[in-house]
Amino acid sequence: MRKKYDYLIVGSGLFGSVFAHEATLRGKKCLVLERRDHVGGNIYCEEIEGVTVHRYGAHIFHTANRRVWKYVNDLAEFNRFTNSPIANYKGEIYNMPFNMNTFSKLWGVVTPDEAREKIEAQRGVVTGEPKNLEEQAIRLVGTDIYAKLIKGYTEKQWGRPCTELPAFIIKRLPVRYTYDNNYFNDPYQGIPVNGYNEIIDKLLDGIEVRTDVDYLANRAAYDALAEKVVYTGTIDSYFDYKCGELEYRSLRFETEVLDTPNYQGVAVVNYTDRETPYTRIIEHKHFAFGQQEKTVITREYPAVWQQGMEAYYPVNNEKNSALYQQYKALADAEPNVIFGGRLAEYKYYDMDKVIEAALSAVEKEFAE
Structure with missing residues (x-):
């Protein structure tokens, strides 16, 4: 039948x-x-x-x-x-993805050649095949970017030290030698x-x-x-x-209405230090260029996944x-x-x- x-x-x-x-x-x-x-x-x-x-x-x-x-x-x-998110490292603001605006803020460099020279010099502290995520990240972008913009965020996201995470999790990191804050390359x-x-x-x-x-x-x-x-x-x-x-990683969202028209000036701010418990704050109105009198923000907290919870990241x-x-x-x-x-x-x-x-x-x- x-x-x-x-x-x-x-x-x-x-x-x-x-x-x-x-x-x-x-x-x-x-x-x-x-x-x-x-x-x-x-x-x-x-x-x-x-x-x-x-x-x-x-x-x-x-x-x-x-x-x-x-x-x-x-x-x-x-x-x-x-999408032009920013990173907040202990109150210091950096553009993402890693580009000339980021490098200029970090090192005071102006030209792509100066930025390349800085990164190349720092990459050399890791020799041989990277054994963990920390070494892989440093091999790709150097020690300064790793310490301020990768390490804390990644450890919060995955719930363990970068030295205990496999290198292949970060196969590549976008590095742009242009003053372009557009996060995605897609047209x-x-x-x-x-x-x-x-x-x-x-x-x-x-x-x-x-x-x-x-x-x-x-x-x-x-x-x-x-x-x-x-x-x-x-x-x-x-x-x-x-x-x-x-295994998965889960997330907990904490959403709040604020009596202000503009809280952070951008849709997404990543908090890259280890001490801040959340990984990012989303201000939703900026996705739609909103002009409302109030704003709505969401703090995003990584969480250990257990059965019954939402599974977000494998x-x-x-x-x-x-x-x-x-x-x-x-x-x-x-x-x-x-x-x-x-x-x-x-x-x-x-x-x-x-x-x-x-x-x-x-x-x-x-x-x-």
Whole structure:
């Protein structure tokens, strides 16, 4: 007997929503299940004091893929936001990514050649193959930038000293010998004028969605409803942790309304000293060039992840990468389940890459 739905989509983030939308366009019937009380995953926004607030941290859309840029612009109008965060090291302000403005503030240099000379001189303190993240970072950008702008932030983010983190976590660090504060190199960049909810709502328009649903708690019953499953949750929980538990880092957000029109003058400030407990402060109104009388800020605190908490960053060290490969082998053996997204694939995904992956999964599924 034919089942009621063609696809059961577990998770309403970008991967699940794009897949559900594209499958529906191809005449398939989908049911979307969402564990949270709202759709959209981590790009969900809410309005506070007239300000569009990114509830789960800053989400700035950027891509070099023209197809993906057209795809999202067909769903929403984007503004011209350019990500130009700053770093605060014990009250000292530096531009990011590392560029001539950063180097001029650090060393008083003016020309690219002067900056290169400074960095080259400092890189030489590490000889041989870097044995940990600290040595890798110094090899890439020198001791001054590492000490002020990398070390404290990284140790807070990962919850351990840089000397105990593997070198490959930092494969490269962007260093620009230009006076350019644009964080991303991608030619297309912006934020939806009306927030990301508009994109998700359009993707899921006309599709049955159930929120506050724990798929894994009643998997057999939900699987019986559909011919195939698209699963975007944590891959180890899908297999009941039979090979062991993958590690993640989590986040805690502390959001506050302030009775001032402008708190920090920029959307994102990274706090790079070890003593400040949070890694960054987001002032949401600057994502949309807001002129509201009040402002909304969010402090972002890294946290040790435990089951039941939101999993934000996979800990892609050798141990976890090997464990993930065991789960991937199990996933590949599931004939009627498509695993996709950052949790199911245990990798950090930018938004454009999630959409690329979802569209690729659709093309593979429908043999296009």
